[in-house]
Amino acid sequence: MSETNFPRGLAERLRGILIDADYTVSGVRDRLGDAAARALAREELVPALRATGGEERLGLLLRLWWLRSPIPARAARSILPVDELAEAGLVTVEEGADGPVVRALVHLGPWELEDGGPGFVVSDPKVRPGGGEVPRHDHVVGAGGASSTLSHLIVDGPVDRALDVGTGCGVQALHLASRAREVVATDLNPRAVRLAGISLALSGVTGARLAQGSLYEPVRGERFDLIVSNPPFVITPDSSRYTYRESDLPGDTVCAELVRQAPEYLTEGGWCQILANWLHSDGDDWEDRVGGWVTGTGCSGWVVQRDVQDPAEYVELWLRDSCEHGTPEYTRRYDAWLDYFERQGIKGIGFGWISLRNDVAQDATVRVEELRHEIEQPVGPYLPDVVDGAMTALRLTDAALLSAHVALAPGVVEERVGRPGAPDPERILLRQRDGLRRVARVGTVEAALAGVCDGTMPVGPLLDVIAELIGGDAETVRERTPEALRTLISEGFFRVAR
Ligand SMILES: C[S@@+](CC[C@H](N)C(=O)[O-])C[C@H]1O[C@@H](n2cnc3c(N)ncnc32)[C@H](O)[C@@H]1O
Numbered sequence: 427m428s429e430t431n432f433p434r435g436l437a438e439r440l441r442g443i444l445i446d447a448d449y450t451v452s453g454v455r456d457r458l459g460d461a462a463a464r465a466l467a468r469e470e471l472v473p474a475l476r477a478t479g480g481e482e483r484l485g486l487l488l489r490l491w492w493l494r495s496p497i498p499a500r501a502a503r504s505i506l507p508v509d510e511l512a513e514a515g516l517v518t519v520e521e522g523a524d525g526p527v528v529r530a531l532v533h534l535g536p537w538e539l540e541d542g543g544p545g546f547v548v549s550d551p552k553v554r555p556g557g558g559e560v561p562r563h564d565h566v567v568g569a570g571g572a573s574s575t576l577s578h579l580i581v582d583g584p585v586d587r588a589l590d591v592g593t594g595c596g597v598q599a600l601h602l603a604s605r606a607r608e609v610v611a612t613d614l615n616p617r618a619v620r621l622a623g624i625s626l627a628l629s630g631v632t633g634a635r636l637a638q639g640s641l642y643e644p645v646r647g648e649r650f651d652l653i654v655s656n657p658p659f660v661i662t663p664d665s666s667r668y669t670y671r672e673s674d675l676p677g678d679t680v681c682a683e684l685v686r687q688a689p690e691y692l693t694e695g696g697w698c699q700i701l702a703n704w705l706h707s708d709g710d711d712w713e714d715r716v717g718g719w720v721t722g723t724g725c726s727g728w729v730v731q732r733d734v735q736d737p738a739e740y741v742e743l744w745l746r747d748s749c750e751h752g753t754p755e756y757t758r759r760y761d762a763w764l765d766y767f768e769r770q771g772i773k774g775i776g777f778g779w780i781s782l783r784n785d786v787a788q789d790a791t792v793r794v795e796e797l798r799h800e801i802e803q804p805v806g807p808y809l810p811d812v813v814d815g816a817m818t819a820l821r822l823t824d825a826a827l828l829s830a831h832v833a834l835a836p837g838v839v840e841e842r843v844g845r846p847g848a849p850d851p852e853r854i855l856l857r858q859r860d861g862l863r864r865v866a867r868v869g870t871v872e873a874a875l876a877g878v879c880d881g882t883m884p885v886g887p888l889l890d891v892i893a894e895l896i897g898g899d900a901e902t903v904r905e906r907t908p909e910a911l912r913t914l915i916s917e918g919f920f921r922v923a924r
Pocket residue numbers: 566567568569570572573576591592593594595596597598612613614615618639640641656657658669670671672673674
């Protein structure tokens with residue numbers, strides 16, 4: 427693809443053509459139908475090709491831009507400025523068996539912007555090993571599962587300046603555009619910078635700046651209210667084989683560096699949110715390792731491990747992306763990758779998120795945990811409450827807790843488990859029906875507190891009443907409850923009302 431700029435006028439015209447033809451998320455969904463859409467999600471093109479035959483506009487656009495199927499040049503010219511698109515490197519005109527055809531050089535997919543308006547994402551076409559192809563070194567990956575994991579994590583609300591590090595096809599920048607006055611999107615790969623620029627232009631986003639360079643280098647001296655990154659976190663011996671997933675830094679250093687340097691680029695109270703991979707190695711506790719990255723910044727933070735893979739699972743996952751299964755090359759690279767993990771004492775690889783907030787307070791709190799169950803999505807709207815809950819809990823001394831007004835958090839229910847008919851339950855559980863959907867086993871006192879506390883009375887006097895009801899000693903109850911209550915506050919079961 428040529429590295430020339432994509433003319434603004436061409437972007438506006440192409441946007442108009444795509445929208446007129448209903449090449450939008452809902453238009454495409456309706457056109458394909460459920461079965462073909464589900465087949466596409468499984469990488470099976472045939473049902474979609476069958477659903478888009480003929481010379482009608484939407485079908486032609488789908489075949490060209492999404493299904494990688496050449497379309498007759500005559501039909502293409504009737505709906506698209508083919509020569510200008512060829513000049514810009516988005517399509518090529520070739521001789522086919524039945525005459526000239528137009529073939530797309532990029533994947534151009536419809537996207538729904540956060541305000542519901544039509545957007546478009548331009549990336550390199552997905553490479554499907556098995557078709558004899560491997561990705562080019564500077565392959566620009568399209569929006570995928572990890573992209574949406576990150577976008578669901580991003581805290582809500584408007585911000586002044588936002589930064590997307592490693593923008594790729596520009597998908598995060600598109601998310602940020604609806605909430606930030608100014609978006610800066612950077613990438614090491616010049617081809618990514620260009621494709622992200624086309625995605626933004628086709629989506630009608632005008633207030634974004636694109637810059638090429640490594641990590642924070644293109645924005646040195648600038649500050650942002652929100653930094654997001656889905657970085658090239660894959661841990662491999664062949665660093666930089668593929669820019670879209672591997673950096674030239676060893677191990678998990680790229681993620682550590684993004685975190686370590688974040689405060690230099692964040693405004694006060696600004697958030698940095700990244701996806702990351704981290705090492706589980708011999709004699710190294712992952713919680714200390716990753717928690718240490720955040721603690722070192724002086725920011726409050728929340729680290730969540732969502733998955734852990736053993737070295738073989740990890741290698742297979744990433745080899746599948748780039749190498750033909752069962753070939754000698756596959757075996758050689760698999761072996762070399764495992765060798766590398768063995769030499770480094772790597773026993774597993776964690777995948778998760780890191781969110782940090784540039785707190786000015788001295789008592790920043792870092793919460794590190796594993797959450798592998800399904801949680802409410804998107805996380806962004808309630809993420810600040812999670813960090814605040816952990817921070818509040820840590821600040822409260824026992825005395826302060828006893829005089830605090832505490833309320834049960836919305837959505838928490840109680841479950842009692844025991845033999846039917848038995849007077850006392852074997853277990854009492856508090857369960858969050860939404861948000862992080864945690865479950866905590868609690869004692870009788872905490873369960874009773876959950877039943878009565880609505881923020882109107884301080885904890886101490888409530889505990890005195892509970893002690894009397896259960897026939898316990900008030901002093902002992904006052905002494906023992908704060909620790910358990912602190913944990914329940916830090917996990918979001920209770921909130922401090924005042
Ligand atoms: C996994 S892709 C993420 C793309 C997109 N932001 C998303 O969420 O889907 C990682 C991106 O980081 C870029 N990248 C690789 N090394 C980088 C570096 N040192 N500094 C900045 N970006 C880098 C790659 O070119 C690639 O576009």
